[in-house]
Amino acid sequence: MTHPRLGFIGIGLMGDPMTRRLLAAGFDVTVWNRSPAKAEPLGEAGARLAASVAELVAEVDVIMLCLANTDVVESVVFGEEGVAAHGRPDQRLIDFSSSDPTATRDFAARLEAACGMDWVDAPVSGGVAGAEAGCLAIMCGGDADAVDACRPLMAPLAARVTHMGPVGAGQVTKVCNQMVVGCQAAVLAEMVALAEASGVDATRLTEALAGGFADSKPFQILTPRMAAGDFANPPWHLRTLLKDLDMAVAQSQRSGSATPMSGLAAQLMRAHARRGHGEHDPAILVEAYRD
Secondary structure (H helix, E strand, C coil): CCCCCEEEECCCCCHHHHHHHHHHCCCCEEEECCCHHHHHHHHHCCCEECCCHHHHHHHCCEEEECCCCHHHHHHHHHCCCCHHHHCCCCCEEEECCCCCHHHHHHHHHHHHHHHCCEEEECCEECHHHHHHHCCEEEEEECCHHHHHHHHHHHCCCEEEEEEEECCCHHHHHHHHHHHHHHHHHHHHHHHHHHHHHCCCCHHHHHHHHCCCCCCCHHHHHHHHHHHHCCCCCCCCCHHHHHHHHHHHHHHHHHHCCCCHHHHHHHHHHHHHHHHHHCCCCHHHHHHHHCC
16 A cells, blocks of 8 residues: 655654654655754655745645644744645645644634645644654544544554544643643642652652552653753753643633643743743753752
8 A cells, every 4th residue: 555645844852753753664754844954864864855845745645743832833834835825635734733722723724725635633642752662642633534544644653543523622632631741740849849858868759659649651750850950851841831731721711611720830830931941841840949
């Protein structure tokens, strides 16, 4: 069976390993990035390098996005010479970005009106390690047939692909995921600082609490980094988690559902980001509680 030709836009912390997984699985992949230098190593790995979004769209059957936020998605898709200006009805767009759910529904309608292309929102969870290992959790919104058609394309990337409902449902599910992650990050910083202030060796917390009710992926990843004060080479950024919590609060306002814990976690992160820590690992939240 001939694989569809893929175009991948957004070669960042997640986009690079995801593209490498697709190449290793035998897919023909064309890539484009706003900063071309970030895409060059993928050219050495076998990807085609497009000089523009228009060139990428002309060469592929499926366009995949993994971009920083909602505004960047809108710019790449609907900006001058963007995806919508060159798309075709026989193409499909898969958005792996974490974007605002309401905006995503609007984008899908606009894209279909502009060029007849359908939209599947497919935000991911699992971080860089999950992208490298091909064990991401992908939560999808879109037409059931469209999502089913995308499953073989996402198989090299994911341990699990779940269809959550119509367009936008994947983004709502990712918001739910990030509410749990963000609130955990905030309380883990308090926990590590409390242990240290009470004379307990915080580097042993991961071992002590492993397998209990407090254990989780964020606990396993963030607690050792907080305890060791290891904030170098961040696998993710505080600004990204803050962006997702802000989307959770915005979604709660639309739906009439209260999110007091997520709102508080967002404010704590916003205060720390304003101190210059937005590009740092969320583990740096523990510094807010240290002398």
